[in-house]
Amino acid sequence: MNLLTALARLLVFPGLLFAVPAAWFFLWVERKAVALMQERIGPPFMQPFFDFVKLLAKRTPPRQGIGGMLMRAWPLIAVSGAAGAVGLLPVLPSSGGFEGDLILLLALLELPSMCIIAAGFSSRSIFGEIGSAREAALSVSYNIVFLLAILSVAASQHTFRLETLAALPASPLRWLGIAAILVCLPAKLHINPFSLPNAEQEIYAGPMTEYAGPELAMWELAHGLEWVAGAGLVATLVAPHMAIGGLAAMLFIALSFVLVLLLSTLAAATARLAIDTTVRFYWRCTLIFALLAISSALFMRFRS
Amino acid sequence: MKIWQRLICTCRRRSPWLFHMNSGSCNGCDIELVAALSPRFDAEQLGVRLEGSPRHADIMCVTGPVTRNAVSAIKTVYGQVCHPKAVVAIGSCPATTNVFIDSRTLAGPLEKHIPVDVFVPGCPPRPDAILQGVAKAAEILAERGMKPPDSATTPAVEEAQR
Ligand code: SF4
Numbered sequence: 001m002n003l004l005t006a007l008a009r010l011l012v013f014p015g016l017l018f019a020v021p022a023a024w025f026f027l028w029v030e031r032k033a034v035a036l037m038q039e040r041i042g043p044p045f046m047q048p049f050f051d052f053v054k055l056l057a058k059r060t061p062p063r064q065g066i067g068g069m070l071m072r073a074w075p076l077i078a079v080s081g082a083a084g085a086v087g088l089l090p091v092l093p094s095s096g097g098f099e100g101d102l103i104l105l106l107a108l109l110e111l112p113s114m115c116i117i118a119a120g121f122s123s124r125s126i127f128g129e130i131g132s133a134r135e136a137a138l139s140v141s142y143n144i145v146f147l148l149a150i151l152s153v154a155a156s157q158h159t160f161r162l163e164t165l166a167a168l169p170a171s172p173l174r175w176l177g178i179a180a181i182l183v184c185l186p187a188k189l190h191i192n193p194f195s196l197p198n199a200e201q202e203i204y205a206g207p208m209t210e211y212a213g214p215e216l217a218m219w220e221l222a223h224g225l226e227w228v229a230g231a232g233l234v235a236t237l238v239a240p241h242m243a244i245g246g247l248a249a250m251l252f253i254a255l256s257f258v259l260v261l262l263l264s265t266l267a268a269a270t271a272r273l274a275i276d277t278t279v280r281f282y283w284r285c286t287l288i289f290a291l292l293a294i295s296s297a298l299f300m301r302f303r304s
Numbered sequence: 305m306k307i308w309q310r311l312i313c314t315c316r317r318r319s320p321w322l323f324h325m326n327s328g329s330c331n332g333c334d335i336e337l338v339a340a341l342s343p344r345f346d347a348e349q350l351g352v353r354l355e356g357s358p359r360h361a362d363i364m365c366v367t368g369p370v371t372r373n374a375v376s377a378i379k380t381v382y383g384q385v386c387h388p389k390a391v392v393a394i395g396s397c398p399a400t401t402n403v404f405i406d407s408r409t410l411a412g413p414l415e416k417h418i419p420v421d422v423f424v425p426g427c428p429p430r431p432d433a434i435l436q437g438v439a440k441a442a443e444i445l446a447e448r449g450m451k452p453p454d455s456a457t458t459p460a461v462e463e464a465q466r
Contacts, residue, residue: 031348040346044318047351053315054362057449059387061359127357204356212359212386 010087013249014232019086022253023224024048026231026260030191033264048224055217067122074119075211075218081111082225089232090163091252092245097163102154105162106147109229112222113139113188116197120207131206134275135190135197141282142187142194148290149180153237155297166236173300176293178237183286185230186263187278189223193270194278231256231263313446316362316388319351320442323361325381327414329368332428333395337365340431340438347435350442358384363441365434366420369397369404370412382418388449390421390441394434399423421445 009015027048035042044050063071085108088101113135120132154160156173187194198206205211208219235255242248273281326334341347341354355361358381366378382391391414396402398414414420421444424437 035346035348038343040343041349042346043348043351047319050315050319050351051321051353053312054319057312057316058362061384061386200356205360208360209357210359216360 010084014089014091014228014252015087016083019083019225019228020221022228022256023221024052026227026256027220027224029257029260030227030264030267033261034268037265037268048220052217052220055220056214058213060213060215067124070122071119071211072215074115074122075215075222078112078115078222079218079225081108081115082222082229084108085111085229086225086232088162089229089236089252090166091232091236092248097161100160101162102150102160102165105233106150109188109226109233110139110143112226115222116207119211120197123207123210125210127203127205127209128207130203131197131199131209134199135207137275137279138187138194138196141279142184145180145282145286145290146184146188148287148294149177149184152180152290152293152297153177155294155301158301162236166239167241169240173293173297174237176289177297178234180286180290180293181234181237184282185234186266187282188230189226189263191263191267193267193273195267195272196275196278199272227260228256231259234259309450312449316449317442317446319353320363320438320445321353321355321361322438323355323358323364323381323385325364325366325378327366327368327374327378327398327412328371328410329395329397333367333397336428336431337367337394337434340434342431345431345435347438350435350439352435352438359386361385362388362445363390363392363438365392365394365438366398366414367394369401369407369410370414370417371409372411375411375417378414378417388445390445390448391418392422392424392434392437392441393420394424394437395429396425396427399425402427 011017025048028043028045031047032042085105088097088105088108090097117132117135117139120128120135153174154165156171156177157165157168159165159168186192190197198208203209208216211219232252235252239248239251239255242251324334324337339345341352358364362385364382364385368374370378382389393399393414397404398412398420401407401410401412404410411417422437422441424433426433429437
């Protein structure tokens with residue numbers, strides 16, 4: 001991947017120029033799906049955009065010292081991490097990439113949730129601290145399953161390169177891995193039934209309680225970009241290989257949209273689980289499947 | 305520059321986020337505010353979102369006749385809402401202290417402590433009246449955003465910041 005393609009992927013497609021409007025669209029789909037499930041009309045189509053611009057134009061309270069600077073930095077780091085993850089997705093055929101970019105993608109996907117944890121603690125609000133502690137517990141429990149699932153997908157197809165992975169036909173093992181990723185996505189996106197860190201009826205906005213104005217706008221954007229990256233990752237793994245760029249892009253968008261719709265409907269239909277139930281769910285129920293997937297992937301690898 | 309300003313003005317009008325503050329209300333008005341967000345009245349069509357933290361909000365909705373205990377909390381929360389902001393007084397209580405008038409536990413009406421932009425009268429007001437009040441406050445808010453924050457309308461408690 002030369003510098004030009006890398007920049008084009010990061011800034012144009014599937015990077016910022018595509019990902020930011022897509023993030024707003026997915027945020028709208030999320031809210032609209034909840035509204036439709038409750039027989040409401042719901043927010044207008046442009047609502048996430050209105051919210052974003054309004055928040056950008058609001059004043060932030062003055063913050064002094066290193067804590068204040070950190071509080072401004074976390075949302076920016078989260079946005080850049082999520083945007084970088086979207087930029088790495090192998091949407092277009094033969095768009096480049098490098099050996100091991102899957103690992104970089106996983107690291108970038110994890111960055112927003114790290115930032116949320118740090119942000120809650122640096123805001124020094126009691127609600128922020130509780131939210132961060134919950135996010136940390138949640139992240140420890142789903143990430144093991146998530147990483148094992150992705151590892152099993154990669155090991156079953158003998159590559160850590162996203163593009164090769166997307167081009168290969170899906171094996172039954174890969175479907176098992178994808179199912180495990182899907183189980184982890186609601187926790188990664190903090191939506192119901194795993195919306196523990198930002199449980200607004202319990203701890204207000206959790207780690208975001210002290211954030212206002214442009215910083216909050218960046219958090220909203222980071223959440224939207226996480227939607228694009230999470231749904232996009234599954235979409236690239238599921239999609240059959242297409243030779244034509246336009247067709248591949250359309251398929252990617254359609255698959256991501258379906259995924260977002262499914263996950264938002266699930267979020268609207270479920271209530272929040274308690275933290276101990278959530279942790280138990282991931283450690284007891286799903287870990288066993290992830291272990292099964294990884295061990296069979298490794299077994300097949302040694303046999304072949 | 306003009307277009308950017310107009311865009312911001314529209315966005316402020318279309319995205320009012322509320323913070324609900326109860327200052328000793330009988331709970332009648334609070335239930336009506338929640339009803340305004342329910343499927344039947346669906347305030348989200350106007351872009352309304354009920355926020356848990358005053359830092360996120362644009363419009364502060366106050367219910368209740370303002371008890372003596374609530375005064376300092378109201379001032380703190382008013383200071384925590386970031387500029388531009390508006391205040392909606394829901395019900396007759398914050399406007400006149402209503403049936404609780406002459407009680408010695410009260411320090412109301414609300415206007416003695418913070419500037420109020422919209423009064424929604426009624427005991428309790430209907431949800432559609434509350435929505436109308438919020439829409440009106442959003443318009444006031446959009447216009448106010450064009451000017452720099454005015455120190456006369458901002459009490460000294462501007463930042464109860466740690
Ligand atoms: S206005 Fe009426 S309903 Fe509302 S808080 Fe006062 S007494 Fe209760």
